[in-house]
Amino acid sequence: MRGSGGERLVAGRDALRRHAWGEAFEQLRAADAAGPLSPEDLEPLAEAAQWIGRLDDCIAARERAHAGYLERGHPRRAGFLALLLAHDHFAKGQGSLATGWLRRAERLLEPERDSVEYGHLLRAQGLMAKDPDEALAHARAAHDIATRSGDRDLAALELQEQGRLLVAKGEVAEGLALLEEATVAAVSGELSPFTTGIIYCNAIDVCRRLADYRRAGEWTDAAERWCERQGILGFPGACRVYRAGILRLRGAWADAVCEAAHACEELRPYNVSVTAEAFYELGEIRLRLGDLADAEEAFRQAHELGRDPQPGLALLRLAEGKVEAARTAIRSALADDSRDRLGRVQLLPAQVEIALAAEEPEVARAAADELEAIAGVYRSPALEAVAACARGLVQLATGDDAAARRSLRAGCRIWQQLEAPYEMARARTWLAAAHRAGGDPETATLELEAARASFERLGAALDAARVMEMLAGETPARAAGPEPGRAQTRTFMFTDIVRSTQLIEAIGDEAWADLVGWHDRTLRALFASHGGEEVDHAGDGFFVAFPTAGPALACSVAIQQTLVEHRRRQGFAPQVRIGLHAAPAQRQGRAYRGKGVHIAARIGAIAEPGEILVTRDTVAARPPGVTLSAPRAVVLKGLSEPLEVVSVAWR
Numbered sequence: 001m002r003g004s005g006g007e008r009l010v011a012g013r014d015a016l017r018r019h020a021w022g023e024a025f026e027q028l029r030a031a032d033a034a035g036p037l038s039p040e041d042l043e044p045l046a047e048a049a050q051w052i053g054r055l056d057d058c059i060a061a062r063e064r065a066h067a068g069y070l071e072r073g074h075p076r077r078a079g080f081l082a083l084l085l086a087h088d089h090f091a092k093g094q095g096s097l098a099t100g101w102l103r104r105a106e107r108l109l110e111p112e113r114d115s116v117e118y119g120h121l122l123r124a125q126g127l128m129a130k131d132p133d134e135a136l137a138h139a140r141a142a143h144d145i146a147t148r149s150g151d152r153d154l155a156a157l158e159l160q161e162q163g164r165l166l167v168a169k170g171e172v173a174e175g176l177a178l179l180e181e182a183t184v185a186a187v188s189g190e191l192s193p194f195t196t197g198i199i200y201c202n203a204i205d206v207c208r209r210l211a212d213y214r215r216a217g218e219w220t221d222a223a224e225r226w227c228e229r230q231g232i233l234g235f236p237g238a239c240r241v242y243r244a245g246i247l248r249l250r251g252a253w254a255d256a257v258c259e260a261a262h263a264c265e266e267l268r269p270y271n272v273s274v275t276a277e278a279f280y281e282l283g284e285i286r287l288r289l290g291d292l293a294d295a296e297e298a299f300r301q302a303h304e305l306g307r308d309p310q311p312g313l314a315l316l317r318l319a320e321g322k323v324e325a326a327r328t329a330i331r332s333a334l335a336d337d338s339r340d341r342l343g344r345v346q347l348l349p350a351q352v353e354i355a356l357a358a359e360e361p362e363v364a365r366a367a368a369d370e371l372e373a374i375a376g377v378y379r380s381p382a383l384e385a386v387a388a389c390a391r392g393l394v395q396l397a398t399g400d401d402a403a404a405r406r407s408l409r410a411g412c413r414i415w416q417q418l419e420a421p422y423e424m425a426r427a428r429t430w431l432a433a434a435h436r437a438g439g440d441p442e443t444a445t446l447e448l449e450a451a452r453a454s455f456e457r458l459g460a461a462l463d464a465a466r467v468m469e470m471l472a473g474e475t476p477a478r479a480a481g482p483e484p485g486r487a488q489t490r491t492f493m494f495t496d497i498v499r500s501t502q503l504i505e506a507i508g509d510e511a512w513a514d515l516v517g518w519h520d521r522t523l524r525a526l527f528a529s530h531g532g533e534e535v536d537h538a539g540d541g542f543f544v545a546f547p548t549a550g551p552a553l554a555c556s557v558a559i560q561q562t563l564v565e566h567r568r569r570q571g572f573a574p575q576v577r578i579g580l581h582a583a584p585a586q587r588q589g590r591a592y593r594g595k596g597v598h599i600a601a602r603i604g605a606i607a608e609p610g611e612i613l614v615t616r617d618t619v620a621a622r623p624p625g626v627t628l629s630a631p632r633a634v635v636l637k638g639l640s641e642p643l644e645v646v647s648v649a650w651r
Contacts, residue, residue, distance in 0.1 A: 005034025009041060016044045019193065021051040029057075039068035039077070046084075051193065055270035059088050079108030080117040083124055093272035093306065102128075119145035119154050126161065132340075136165045153195040156185045160199055164206050168340050170377045172210070179203055187222060196226065204242045209342040211382035213418060217246045238267065241278045248285050251421040251458050254529035256285050276307035283312045288422060290461030290533045292316055308333060311350035318354055319462060326354045341374050345383060348374075352390040356397050368394045385414035389427050396430065401438040408434055422463075425454035429467060445471065456551055459531030464547035465490075491552040491582040491618060492597055493532065494604030495523065495559070496541040498575040516540055519574060522566075523559060530555035535592060540574075543601070545592060549582050549618050553626055556580060556612040557650040563610075564651075577611055579604025582618040602636045603645060612648035619646060 012027030025048035031037060037045060046061035062085050069078035082105035089098035102124060109121045119142040126138030139161040146154035163178030179202075185191055186199040200223035207216035223239045240263035247256035263278035283298030295316055299309035310333035317326035330351050334344065348367045355364035368390040375387040392407030408431040415424035432447035448471050455464035465488065497503070497519065504512045519540065527534055527544050530551045536543040546552035556578045566573040581603050583596020599615065607613035616631045627649040633642040 005031045008034065009037070012048075013041075013044070016048060021048045024048040025052055025054070025057075039065040039072070039074075042068065043081075047194070053266070053270060055088060055092065059085065062088070075108045076112050076115050076117045079105045079112070080120060082108060083117075083120050086124065088270075091271045091273070114145070114148075116145065116149045116151045116154060119149070119151070119158075123154070123158060123161070132165055132169060136162060136169075139165060152185065153191050156182045156191055156199060157195060160202055164202060167206055167210065168342060170341070172378055175206075179206060183219065186226075197223075200226065201238050201242075204239070208242060208245060210378055211345075211380045211386070213246060213249055213382060213420075216242065220246055238263070238271070238274045240266070241274060241281055244278070244281045244285070248281070248288070249418075249420050249423075253285055253289060253459060254525055257282065257525070257528055260285060272305050273307070276302045276305035279305065280307050280309065280312060283309070283316075286528075287312060287316055287319070288458070288460055288463075289528050289531065290463070290465075291528070292319060292462075292533075294534070308336075311347050314354060315350050318350075318357060323354070323357045327358045327360075330354050341377070345371065345374050345386075349386050349390055352393055356393060361394065361397050364390075364397065365394050381414050382418060382420075385411045385418070385420075385423070385427075388414065389430065392434065393430055396434050396437065401434050404434040405431065405438065421454050422458055422460060425451040425458070425460070425463070428454075429463075429470065432470065456531060456548065459529055459551065461531045461533045461545070461547045464531065468547065488587050488592075489582065489584045490545040490547065490592065491549045491580060492585070492592070492600035493544040493546065493552055493556065494541065494579045494601050495544075496577050496604060498577055498609040500540050500574075503574065515574065519576075522562060526555055526558050526562065530558065541604075543597075549580070552580050552582075553612075553614070553619070553648065556648065557626075560610060560612065560650050575609035577604060577607035577609055578613070579607050580612065580614040580618055582615070598638065599636065599643070602638075603634075606634060606636075612650060613645050614648060616644040616646055619648075 008027045008031035012024050012031055015021075015024035015027055024044065028037065028041065028045040028048060031041070032045065042061045042065035046058045046065065049055070049058035049061060062081050066078050066081035066085065069075075069081065082101045086098045086101035086105060089095075089101060105121055105124070109115070109118045112118050122138045122142040122145070126135045126142065129135040129138060139158045143155060143158035143162065146152075146158060159178050160182035163175040163180075163182065166172075166175030166178065169175075182199055183203045186196040191199070200219060204216050204219045204223065207213070207219060220239055220242045224243065227239060240259045244256045244259040244263065247253070247259060260278050260282040264275060264282065267275040267278060279298050279302035283295045283302060286292075286295035286298060289295075296313070299313045299316065303309045303313075310329060314326045314329040314333070317323075317329060330347060333347050334351060339347075348371045351367040352364045352371075355361070355367065368387070371383075371387040371390050375383040388407045389411035392404045392411060395401075395404035395407060408427055412424055412427045412431060415427055428447045428451040432444040432451070435441070435444035435447065448467050452464055452467040452471070454460075455467060468489075497516075503515075507515070520537070523542060524534065526532075527542070530546070532544040532546050532551070532555055534542060535545050544552075544555075546555070559576060559578065563573040563576060579600055579602070581596060581600035583594065583599065585592040585594035585596050603613050603615060614628075619626065619628060629647040629649065631644045631646050634645050635642050
């Protein structure tokens with residue numbers, strides 16, 4: 001980089017005006033190295049560092065600017081920098097440091113009660129307030145100061161904060177009107193980038209808490225476009241968490257996993273609370289995919305970062321058949337009296353399901369009553385659907401089949417209107433149970449077949465398996481997950497990179513590690529999108545279980561076609577062989593045990609490079625669009641009789 005410190009300073013200021021954050025940071029940092037910047041120029045250096053995800057550099061520049069303003073005798077600006085530093089340390093999860101900076105800001109700004117900076121202090125105090133009425137009073141006072149001072153940023157922030165608090169109090173129409181007024185100011189470009197980002201994030205968060213997914217989706221898309229235009233890193237990470245939730249609701253789970261995982265990586269260095277939310281979202285998606293081990297790990301990481309892992313972890317325990325553990329976890333979460341009504345509404349549907357599994361219908365009824373009351377206040381379609389389904393489950397459990405059918409039909413209709421395929425499929429399984437209880441097995445079967453098709457399309461492995469059991473008449477809809485040790489029929493897949501030892505010798509350890517990393521990420525995304533449950537990963541191969549043969553075959557073809565496309569575009573991809581076999585096996589924790597698993601492994605081992613080899617019985621129904629070779633007999637180690645296999649023509 002060439003030029004004097006003064007030239008670099010001018011170039012940095014110009015880049016900042018263009019919102020070229022990376023360029024601004026480099027130019028201003030170079031200018032600072034040539035000669036210490038003034039507090040006025042350290043502030044934009046900090047802002048540029050913040051937008052490119054360099055929070056430590058941002059904090060260092062703000063600390064120096066704060067000290068510089070104190071030396072000059074400018075307490076108002078020094079106090080404002082102290083507020084920003086408190087915000088930065090809260091984002092990093094450093095509560096003691098954050099509180100210290102907030103106290104310093106209070107000391108500096110208390111004598112400056114008519115200043116905009118004091119308005120920002122009121123905002124910070126309002127955000128910290130435990131009492132909603134106290135918080136609302138702070139927001140209104142800060143907004144008054146902003147209006148008198150003509151500060152658009154603070155005025156928009158406090159208009160939105162009033163809206164958020166009014167929504168939480170149940171004054172939804174008035175609150176949303178204020179929220180939308182503030183958000184329009186952000187959309188129109190009237191506000192600074194920092195304020196715009198905060199307003200977008202808060203608007204989306206309120207809509208999500210209200211379960212107003214239409215509004216949340218619209219604001220998420222708008223925020224993402226804004227982030228791309230601005231070249232900003234931090235807020236896209238937060239938006240990705242929200243976007244992952246919307247994608248999960250819409251049934252685009254592979255995309256949702258990618259968004260949530262990206263957010264975890266992007267936010268970890270500088271926003272602990274939103275990173276925790278990203279891990280929780282990842283756990284929710286993996287739970288729906290039936291990947292219980294990875295879901296638990298995601299919930300664990302969310303908890304480590306300070307996010308309550310409920311209701312996800314309680315529902316995971318229910319899926320494992322650990323009803324008492326689920327019951328204890330959800331009761332403990334609901335006993336937390338710091339949650340407002342919109343916080344409790346996230347937990348109550350799980351309480352209904354878990355209480356019914358624990359044979360506590362009165363507990364379930366109380367949770368359903370509370371859900372209905374909250375839905376009546378906030379009148380969000382999604383909340384109404386959740387409440388209707390909860391009521392229907394309680395009615396079904398207590399023998400009122402006709403009422404259950406009415407409630408569950410209402411829930412199904414709303415989920416269909418909201419285009420939420422997983423939630424609708426779950427409601428269909430409960431409605432099927434109500435039809436069956438009412439003596440209408442034909443309609444029950446229609447609902448179950450529709451639910452099964454949806455679950456398989458989504459990749460909801462455990463839900464699809466549960467519906468298969470219901471179709472066979474083996475289990476009620478509200479039962480928990482598969483019982484440990486019980487035989488379960490699955491289609492097992494084994495994959496393996498061919499001639500991996502020779503590849504390592506040819507390309508070296510470092511390149512091999514990169515190649516295997518790409519291979520693993522690619523295959524895992526395909527397993528997830530087809531409803532596969534990763535059982536084991538040893539070396540360069542995978543052991544995956546699918547609820548039925550159809551998704552397993554589709555996933556196998558997708559793997560081979562993806563590898564071919566990568567070879568075409570990039571010049572190389574490893575050859576992978578795949579073996580498939582459907583059979584009953586014993587479920588023991590995450591593992592499957594039994595003869596069928598051994599057969600699947602040996603089928604995979606004898607497949608040729610790039611081949612999908614399947615036992616003939618697995619594809620006896622010949623799924624649509626699948627072309628098979630003529631069967632051939634193979635002799636497998638440990639089996640006394642030959643086994644017929646076919647190859648899938650995927651090219």
